[in-house]
Amino acid sequence: MVVSKSTILIVDDDATILMLMSNVFMYDNNYILTAESGEGGLVKLKNNKIDLVISDQNMPGMNGLQFLKRVRAEHPDVVTIVLTASGEVETAVKAVNEVGVYQFILKPFNVMDLRLTVRRALEYKQLLEERNLLLQVVTNLEPHINGPVSGKLRDLLHRFRLNVQGPLLEAQN
Secondary structure (H helix, E strand, O other): OOOOOOEEEEEOOOHHHHHHHHHHHHOOOOEEEEEOOHHHHHHHHHHOOOOEEEEEOOOOOOOHHHHHHHHHHHOOOOEEEEEEOOOOHHHHHHHHHOOOOOEEEEOOOOHHHHHHHHHHHHHHHHHHHHHHHHHHHHHHHHHHOOOOOHHHHHHHHHHHHHHHHHHHHHHHO
16 A cells, blocks of 8 residues: 655654654655644644654653544544553553553554654554545445445445444544
8 A cells, every 4th residue: 555645743851762753654755744832733733734643651741642542532633652661551551442542552662663654654644544535435325326326335345444444543542
């Protein structure tokens, strides 16, 4: 799958991490925005169309999970990844279950593994967008279906909608 140029927001209070990650993802043909705090990240989200947010967990003020909860509430179509130096299982469970993060990654991270995770997250984002477009097309088609095959076609569209909504919606939530 070819993913179009995406915008990634990296939020971390460590300027060295921001610079490293910016350089890594810029080479993958992405637009990169950075913020040194959750509050700064929210401003960037308000003023830009962001596809993916990568946030550190341990930041002063608003921590990563608090920030990503706001991201999910205010920008539900944005895919999120959380980074942390601590391997707390409880934090990972909260990140996935309560905040709906796509991936939980421990620092120090392998740059190549992180690049692969980001590519997969962006592919997932593209799949969600394509699913939403297909659902819109199906919804717009249904009222216009008439004639001898209309019952079978409506049934087929209904089964399509159930199949498309189910697995991806569960994965997103």
